[in-house]
Amino acid sequence: MELISENKVFGGVHKRFKHQSSTNNCEMTFAIFLPKSVNNDTKLPVLYWLSGLTCTDENFMQKAGVFKYASERGLVIVAPDTSPRGEDVADDENGSYDFGLGAGFYLNATQSPYSTHYNMYDYVTNELPKLIESNFLVSTKKSISGHSMGGHGALTIGLRNSLQYESISAFAPISNPTNCPWGIKAFSGYLGDDEASWAQYDATALLRQNTISRQIPIKIDQGADDAFLVDQLKPEALQNAAKNIGYNIEFQLHDGYDHSYFFISSFIEQHIEFHAKHLR
């Protein structure tokens, strides 16, 4: 790991690192916030944050206003990049924002040329936590959260690994990607035409299959004025699937809020409280 930058914030420290990822076969960047520990012998739990389309590790750390709350609750925050990066990494040939670089969709690609580097599912669930737990004074207790494409990532990763994470939260997640333009484009490109392979990366489909190990607590916030709500996000599909199997999801629709970090920053305190409760 190589330190890129370091900033003191709310008494703790925000650091960016790069490292060679064996999962993604390229150099990956991540950011970590380490709150000022009351007791240096206490291993703090970790909240993993997954960002949305076009983002890097920086958006959440700069715009969410999370540090005050993470400091108060003693949570470490880790934010990975949203895709593999580098000159060797295949991008969308049209350079679109919703496929390729910045749009890894937190899955393991099976299609050439993406399968060489696009293994964000394994990176987030396996390589990154091991790296964090072996290099920082953190506990193995962890939760996961994210926004939009990252909300999709948090839901699918958390549901498929419900014994490894304590809780899931999401802002405006892509809740049923096999049934929306962003998801169909991404899954076609990364996973190919066999739609049966798509379901493992669709939170709504996972709930419909009803094979989740345990009802890991889920909190979702959604802006009612989000421009992507109807065509791309489809929270009602997820809610219906949850209802049908008796899975209680804490869902709130907020009048007037959009898809931006202005929305996220308005409710991030409640997400930190939610995760802190389940991480204790």
Added chain:
Amino acid sequence: MELISENKVFGGVHKRFKHQSSTNNCEMTFAIFLPKSVNNDTKLPVLYWLSGLTCTDENFMQKAGVFKYASERGLVIVAPDTSPRGEDVADDENGSYDFGLGAGFYLNATQSPYSTHYNMYDYVTNELPKLIESNFLVSTKKSISGHSMGGHGALTIGLRNSLQYESISAFAPISNPTNCPWGIKAFSGYLGDDEASWAQYDATALLRQNTISRQIPIKIDQGADDAFLVDQLKPEALQNAAKNIGYNIEFQLHDGYDHSYFFISSFIEQHIEFHAKHLR
């Protein structure tokens, strides 16, 4: 005024506008945060925020985490751009970051070709407050704050207009620009070689002249690990000038903090409290 964008945040609203500025002879952009009023008949006071080199109206609004505190205290926040903009506006011929576009230094330029557009002092002290007060439900009570070049702006504007503003605060201000590389470059270019004309835009020089109408309350925070502290910011010059005339400045040096918004966000709550106290 033309609305550029609008986002709900912490129950209030963040809006960006552009308008034709008669002071700067170009189109100017500003952002405003209007908290959710408890009572729509109450005219809320305004805090003007001036950003630093290379910034626009967006940096503070996206990165400072101010909305929670401004909402709680009932403060309107207005953030102008840091310079005139547009194809007609003369930029530094070398395209440097510390002169020309994005580096207006909150002064009225006297030198060609800058004097046509670079009148940020008049814009911030006169045109912008009139525009805000005639278009929004705000009181005429106002305070001023800023960061780095914007901290210099807040100090000089507040000191020279101490009867119009209730309080001044600054993060890592350029405190003695006539005596640092950033300031000397800017003042030479905008104001010419007559250094006597520079003092009106130098907070330390203004205190040395001791002609301030009243001791308007001043709060300054500075990171001890700020890379610009010694060569560019020179807070000790301002403190010495204040001490010599018996002017009490609330100054705090913070171990480990740098020049970034990570620093600003860590202490913005205290600045909002400071201004709210003086605006009541």
